Amino acid sequence: MVKLNELHDNPGATKPKKRVGRGPGSGMGKMGGRGIKGQKSRSGVAIGGYEGGQMPLYQRLPKRGFNKPNRKKYAVINLGLIQKFIDAKKLDAGSITEDSLVASGALRRKLDGVRVLAKGELTAKATIEVTGASKGAVEAVEKAGGKLTVTAAPAAE
Numbered sequence: 001m002v003k004l005n006e007l008h009d010n011p012g013a014t015k016p017k018k019r020v021g022r023g024p025g026s027g028m029g030k031m032g033g034r035g036i037k038g039q040k041s042r043s044g045v046a047i048g049g050y051e052g053g054q055m056p057l058y059q060r061l062p063k064r065g066f067n068k069p070n071r072k073k074y075a076v077i078n079l080g081l082i083q084k085f086i087d088a089k090k091l092d093a094g095s096i097t098e099d100s101l102v103a104s105g106a107l108r109r110k111l112d113g114v115r116v117l118a119k120g121e122l123t124a125k126a127t128i129e130v131t132g133a134s135k136g137a138v139e140a141v142e143k144a145g146g147k148l149t150v151t152a153a154p155a156a157e
Helices: 079-087 098-104 135-143
Strands: 075-078 114-117 127-130 147-150
Touching: 075 079, 079 114, 079 135, 114 127, 114 135, 135 147
Parallel strands: 075 114, 127 147
Antiparallel strands: none
16 A cells, blocks of 8 residues: 555656756856856857857758738637527527627637638528638538528728
């Protein structure tokens, strides 16, 4: 039977913290293992990525792809979550807009628009108006007897 007062780590599993710059008796006194002078002996200096004049690794590796600076970021919501909010009476299935989704708490914010995805099941006959939707989501809403309208994305400011 293991007793709480007999619990201990395996021998050599933990080492005491090295106390640097605490006098000559510690073996790490005076300059604390930093050597004499120079950039690395000073505090607040980081030489990140510097390889002593050699071309740094991050510059040697090829760069691929392109990140569009003005790309649109859509808030994403699944059909299953919309159904959950309709069941909880937080959303009116008659007219679901981007603003009503935010107001009900289904989404935190609209970003550049709202995009509906087909994950989950929609059983309610819902009329949804959003910026974007997947083909599967449109089919699922129509199968449930509802209508999903995709409006044009709002113009970028």
